[in-house]
Amino acid sequence: MFVLRCFGYLTVNYWEEIIMSNLLQPKPEDQFTFGLWTVGNPGRDPFGDQVRPIIKPTYSVQKLSQLGAYGVNLHDNDLVPFGSSAREQDQIVKEFKQALDDCNMKVPMATTNLFFHPVFRDGAFTSNNPKVRAFALQKTVRSIDLGVELGAKIYVFWGGREGAEVDASKNGPDTVKWFRESINFLAEYVVDQGYDLKFALEAKPNEPRADIYMPTTGHMLHFIETLDRPEMVGVNPEFAHETMAGLNFLHGVIQAYESGKLFHIDLNDQKMGRFDQDLRFGSESIKAAFFLVKFLEDMQWPGMRHFDAHAYRTEDEQGVWDFAAGCMRTYLILKDKARQFNEDPEIQGLLSENQQRDESLERIVATYSNGNVEALQAIDFQPDKIAEKGHSYEKLDQLTVELLLGVR
Ligand code: GCO
Ligand code: MN
Ligand code: MN
Numbered sequence: 001m002f003v004l005r006c007f008g009y010l011t012v013n014y015w016e017e018i019i020m021s022n023l024l025q026p027k028p029e030d031q032f033t034f035g036l037w038t039v040g041n042p043g044r045d046p047f048g049d050q051v052r053p054i055i056k057p058t059y060s061v062q063k064l065s066q067l068g069a070y071g072v073n074l075h076d077n078d079l080v081p082f083g084s085s086a087r088e089q090d091q092i093v094k095e096f097k098q099a100l101d102d103c104n105m106k107v108p109m110a111t112t113n114l115f116f117h118p119v120f121r122d123g124a125f126t127s128n129n130p131k132v133r134a135f136a137l138q139k140t141v142r143s144i145d146l147g148v149e150l151g152a153k154i155y156v157f158w159g160g161r162e163g164a165e166v167d168a169s170k171n172g173p174d175t176v177k178w179f180r181e182s183i184n185f186l187a188e189y190v191v192d193q194g195y196d197l198k199f200a201l202e203a204k205p206n207e208p209r210a211d212i213y214m215p216t217t218g219h220m221l222h223f224i225e226t227l228d229r230p231e232m233v234g235v236n237p238e239f240a241h242e243t244m245a246g247l248n249f250l251h252g253v254i255q256a257y258e259s260g261k262l263f264h265i266d267l268n269d270q271k272m273g274r275f276d277q278d279l280r281f282g283s284e285s286i287k288a289a290f291f292l293v294k295f296l297e298d299m300q301w302p303g304m305r306h307f308d309a310h311a312y313r314t315e316d317e318q319g320v321w322d323f324a325a326g327c328m329r330t331y332l333i334l335k336d337k338a339r340q341f342n343e344d345p346e347i348q349g350l351l352s353e354n355q356q357r358d359e360s361l362e363r364i365v366a367t368y369s370n371g372n373v374e375a376l377q378a379i380d381f382q383p384d385k386i387a388e389k390g391h392s393y394e395k396l397d398q399l400t401v402e403l404l405l406g407v408r
Pocket of ligand 2 (some may be wrong): 158238308
């Protein structure tokens with residue numbers, strides 16, 4: 001009997017382990033992607049030089065595919081160095097496509113580097129210099145062609161240099177107008193070429209500029225509605241950027257999703273109110289990361305789970321792959337925790353107590369009509385009575401914490 005029980009116990013554990021290790025093994029269908037610039041980050045910062053050798057894009061493709069990623073994303077100059085000739089570009093792109101094919105990796109998103117070259121020191125689409133604005137447009141047109149050639153369906157706009165240190169320097173509304181004209185121009189170009197490509201605008205409050213224009217996802221969401229083709233344009237919210245601004249990332253993501261504008265997402269982590277740290281996903285704010293993953297999974301959001309982060313500067317090359325594997329593994333752990341949360345009877349009990357429906361009342365307040373306002377006026381709500389009962393959120397949150405800490 002003892003032997004059998006032991007055996008049974010071992011068997012259950014054994015199967016659980018197999019199931020878990022399979023569950024936590026990233027697979028292409030999980031749609032994990034990394035920017036070439038993320039794993040390729042050599043650890044340079046404003047105070048110190050690079051600490052790791054530059055990784056070749058084709059090598060990143062190989063390594064990331066071995067780790068179970070779906071694809072890589074890139075800026076034009078992550079692949080083709082600034083100033084390359086057309087022949088050089090063709091050769092580089094050919095080799096890169098070969099690596100993608102060999103590894104069955106995709107390029108779902110592309111973007112333009114409009115921040116590195118000194119010509120962009122005062123911005124790209126919002127530079128005071130019309131030549132720079134026009135050059136930025138030309139560079140982006142070419143980079144869109146490259147992205148589409150590689151199969152990208154999403155084109156990200158992150159305006160790293162679109163900002164100011166000196167507010168005396170620019171006529172404010174001009175910057176908004178210039179940015180709008182550029183996006184309108186490029187959207188028309190995409191339509192004219194017959195490309196299957198959508199735009200995703202990425203906000204950031206500051207860094208590298210003292211202030212960046214349209215600093216949050218909320219600003220971007222409004223700006224989109226002023227464009228000629230708003231249906232082609234959505235947002236690419238980034239965990240670190242909204243957190244730098246002291247905001248709740250999830251809430252911005254939810255609003256973007258609810259308005260049909262969550263086209264892409266940049267996953268990473270960040271301590272609030274600091275410089276852009278681009279930490280490994282889930283390394284800092286586990287609860288926030290959990291609710292984010294839970295939201296994306298509950299909604300079955302179809303987009304890429306894109307990591308825009310990089311390894312600590314302390315790391316060598318092995319640390320870079322540990323970092324990449326860690327981002328994906330943490331996502332999958334949190335995805336499994338979300339399943340547990342949704343199946344937990346005590347948690348779900350508390351939720352259904354708190355999320356009661358009242359269909360007739362909800363019908364009255366959903367739309368205005370004479371009848372509805374009359375019905376509303378006729379109700380005696382007895383607010384003091386309603387207010388007597390608490391919400392048990394202490395308990396709900398404690399249960400969530402215990403689930404995340406692995407004791408449920
Ligand atoms: C940053 C940004 C970038 C962009 C990337 C894509 O703060 O550096 O997040 O990583 O996401 O340039 O446009
Ligand atoms: Mn980003
Ligand atoms: Mn960032």
